[in-house]
Amino acid sequence: xxxxxxxxxxxxxxxxxxxxxxxxxxxxxxxxxxxxxxxxxxxxxxxxxxxxxxxxxxxxxxxxxxxxxxxxxxxxxxxxxxxxxxxxxxxxxxxxxxxxxxxxxxxxxxxxxxxxxxxxxxxxxxxxxxxxxxxxxxxxxxxxxxxxxxxxxxxxxxxxxxxxxxxxxxxxxxxxxxxxxxxxxxxxxxxxxxxxxxxxxxxxxxxxxxxxxxxxxxxxxxxxxxxxxxxxxxxxxxxxxx
Amino acid sequence: xxxxxxxxxxxxxxxxxxxxxxxxxxxxxxxxxxxxxxxxxxxxxxxxxxxxxxxxxxxxxxxxxxxxxxxxxxxxxxxxxx
Numbered sequence: 001x002x003x004x005x006x007x008x009x010x011x012x013x014x015x016x017x018x019x020x021x022x023x024x025x026x027x028x029x030x031x032x033x034x035x036x037x038x039x040x041x042x043x044x045x046x047x048x049x050x051x052x053x054x055x056x057x058x059x060x061x062x063x064x065x066x067x068x069x070x071x072x073x074x075x076x077x078x079x080x081x082x083x084x085x086x087x088x089x090x091x092x093x094x095x096x097x098x099x100x101x102x103x104x105x106x107x108x109x110x111x112x113x114x115x116x117x118x119x120x121x122x123x124x125x126x127x128x129x130x131x132x133x134x135x136x137x138x139x140x141x142x143x144x145x146x147x148x149x150x151x152x153x154x155x156x157x158x159x160x161x162x163x164x165x166x167x168x169x170x171x172x173x174x175x176x177x178x179x180x181x182x183x184x185x186x187x188x189x190x191x192x193x194x195x196x197x198x199x200x201x202x203x204x205x206x207x208x209x210x211x212x213x214x215x216x217x218x219x220x221x222x223x224x225x226x227x228x229x230x231x232x233x234x235x236x237x238x239x240x241x242x
Numbered sequence: 243x244x245x246x247x248x249x250x251x252x253x254x255x256x257x258x259x260x261x262x263x264x265x266x267x268x269x270x271x272x273x274x275x276x277x278x279x280x281x282x283x284x285x286x287x288x289x290x291x292x293x294x295x296x297x298x299x300x301x302x303x304x305x306x307x308x309x310x311x312x313x314x315x316x317x318x319x320x321x322x323x324x
Contacts, residue, residue: 179304186307189314220300227297 019119029127031116036124039101072096072226079230084149084237088230091141095134096226099125103188103218107195107211123218126188128181135181138229139173146236154236180228187221243323251320255313262309266302273298 019030050061058066072093076085080092106123114121124130146154158169191214198207243251277295281288315321 179308182308182311183304186311186314187304190307190310193314217300217303220296224297224300224304 017119019116029119029129031119031121032124032127032130034116035105035111035121036098036102036130039098039105039124042105043097043101068097069093075223075227076230079227080234081238084145084234088141088145088233092226092230092233095138095229096222099134099184099225100219100222102130103222104215106188107191107214107218122192123188125184126192128185131181131185132177134184134225135177138180138232139177141229142232142236145233149237150239157236176232180225184221184225187217191218243320247320247322251316251322255316258309258313258316259306262312263306266305269302270299273302 018032019034021028021030021033046061047065050065054062073085073089075096076089076092080088102123102125106126111121146157150156158166195207195211195214198210273295277291280291
């Protein structure tokens, strides 16, 4: 691992430099924990504030939360199906909201104002450990969904429509979490790097359009992660109509 | 890191992104062309077409991002740095 840092006038770009916490025999990236706790705290605060006093005519935070709920329900219902989507809506919703708020928080909050002994705060999703954890959760979720709904008949899915598909479907189980995690990690890190390099070359105004593009792509990435998770779960619980 | 390894890593990082963006570039062009054709033929379906287009564009984009991840590994976390 070669820690590398560009000295920039306004922000420093550091790849491979972390705030290490030693817990037992494990070295963990402290800045990821700190920023994800902040994200979780912000989400919890929003949800508690929005549901404290429920009104018949939603206003303010409650209105926003109802809009989000309907949006996520539509995603889950479209990809998982009418029968099973209620069980998985909380999971899909949590994934979407956590990734979305992480991505935007990493881009919009001036983290540089908070000084750490080493490394710097940023989007938790720009660390590959976070995205791999999320992707493995999705893998576990779709296995659990399939097994709990269909029992061992779930494995029929591997030999449908023909047993020739068996090796491909097994390989797919490994490539799904790989592509999910790399896609999210790469997109978020690439956004940060592009903005940092442009800010290094021209510190004023020029990076702004790229920053907006970054906000757009990171929102799309959250949507894609949630959509794909829903799609995989839906594939696992899908009943063949015989 | 000796100079041969670093030179090879830098060249490989450039190739990973450069070659990796050819295919998705062609694919995105084809997809956007198809979407424009669809909108021209059926302007009332624009919203649905746009949503699907954005989602599939992001899928293609992630292929380039895989190349970028390889490039970043070569530049910042080179396993052959020794």
